[in-house]
Amino acid sequence: EAEVAQSPRYKITEKSQAVAFWCDPISGHATLYWYRQILGQGPELLVQFQDESVVDDSQLPKDRFSAERLKGVDSTLKIQPAELGDSAMYLCASSPDRPYEQYFGPGTRLTVT
Amino acid sequence: AQSVTQPDIHITVSEGASLELRCNYSYGATPYLFWYVQSPGQGLQLLLKYFSGDTLVQGIKGFEAEFKRSQSSFNLRKPSVHWSDAAEYFCAVGLILTGGGNKLTFGTGTQLKVEL
Numbered sequence: 001e002a003e004v005a006q007s008p009r010y011k012i013t014e015k016s017q018a019v020a021f022w023c024d025p026i027s028g029h030a031t032l033y034w035y036r037q038i039l040g041q042g043p044e045l046l047v048q049f050q051d052e053s054v055v056d057d058s059q060l061p062k063d064r065f066s067a068e069r070l071k072g073v074d075s076t077l078k079i080q081p082a083e084l085g086d087s088a089m090y091l092c093a094s095s096p097d098r099p100y101e102q103y104f105g106p107g108t109r110l111t112v113t
Numbered sequence: 114a115q116s117v118t119q120p121d122i123h124i125t126v127s128e129g130a131s132l133e134l135r136c137n138y139s140y141g142a143t144p145y146l147f148w149y150v151q152s153p154g155q156g157l158q159l160l161l162k163y164f165s166g167d168t169l170v171q172g173i174k175g176f177e178a179e180f181k182r183s184q185s186s187f188n189l190r191k192p193s194v195h196w197s198d199a200a201e202y203f204c205a206v207g208l209i210l211t212g213g214g215n216k217l218t219f220g221t222g223t224q225l226k227v228e229l
Contacts, residue, residue, distance in 0.1 A: 004156070031215070042117075042203050042219030043157070048210075055210060091156055100145065100164075100207065100215035104156035 002026045004105035006092050012111045018080035021108045025074070025094030031055075033102060034067055034077050035091040043091055049075060082112045115140045115206045119220035126194050127228045134189040134223050136204030145207035145215065146187040148178055151222075152200045160202075163187065174198070199227045 005024040013019045025032050030051050035043035046065065048056040051072040060067065064083070069075040079086055089109050093102040116139045126132050138144055145164050149157040161172025168180040178189045187204060201224050205217045 006156075033217075040221075042205075042221050043217075044219070045216060048216065056216060093157075095215055100209060101147065101159055101162050102215065102217060103159065104149075106156045107154075109154065 004092055004094055004103055006090075006105035006108055008108055009106060010109045010111075012113060013082050014113055015084055016081040018078065019082050019110065020076055020078045021090050021092075021110075023075045023077070023092030023105060025092070026096075026103055029094035029096050029103075030072075031095045031097075032069055032075050033093040033095075034075070035093065037089040037091055037107070039088070046077070079110075082110075084112050086110060087112045115144070115208055115218045117204050117206050117218055117220035119202075119204055119223050121223045122221070123224045123226065125226040125228060128196050129193050132189075132191045132194045132198070132225070134202050134204075134225070136187045136189065136220060137185050138187060138204070138206045139185065140206050140208075144187075145209065146178075146180060147205040147207060147217065148172065148176070148187075148189050149203045149205065149219075150174075150200050151203065157203065160189070194225075194227055196227045196229055199225055201225070 032049045034046045037043040047060045047067045049069040067077045089107045091107045093104045095102045118137045147162045148160040151157045163180045201222045203222045204220045207215045
């Protein structure tokens with residue numbers, strides 16, 4: 001069964017350092033999502049791509065976060081500089097054009113010290 | 114704007130007992146509704162979804178959910194809980210975007226504990 005791949009699974013970084021996460025969606029899925037999940041809360045959408053174009057990045061803190069999906073396949077989410085409040089699980093998901101259900105990867109647990 | 118409320122933060126049930134997790138949504142049109150399950154340190158797995166049609170939907174692992182428009186609810190049920198069902202459960206409402214894709218808004222989750 002096809003799955004969404006994410007790496008790394010865990011990342012510990014110091015405040016003010018740069019960090020990057022990678023996601024490879026299920027083959028053929030045009031839509032890719034990045035979520036942030038703070039402990040004890042539901043996931044919140046950071047950015048959504050349709051192929052290589054950004055559809056929604058209204059909740060992405062653009063002063064420090066960036067995301068790209070250059071060839072419309074895999075994607076990278078970057079934080080620079082990292083802050084203590086960025087400690088969270090970062091989840092990637094993808095969905096086909098229809099029927100729209102999203103499939104999630106295992107996530108990257110980020111700890112900023 | 115769409116929103117989801119899961120009023121129960123924690124629920125404890127005995128193995129073999131029935132389960133109902135509550136979900137209420139706020140949405141201006143016919144909603145797309147989902148239930149996901151998350152085990153500790155893992156991603157989310159889709160349990161079931163409602164798009165239209167029959168208001169009682171069946172999902173994986175023996176779960177079902179009923180859409181009640183009059184109550185703006187989409188409660189998740191299971192007749193007999195297994196110890197392996199212990200996890201966090203998230204209800205979500207989806208907005209189909211004209212640019213493509215499906216924007217999900219999640220509830221805060223319900224943590225299920227199963228007593229043996």
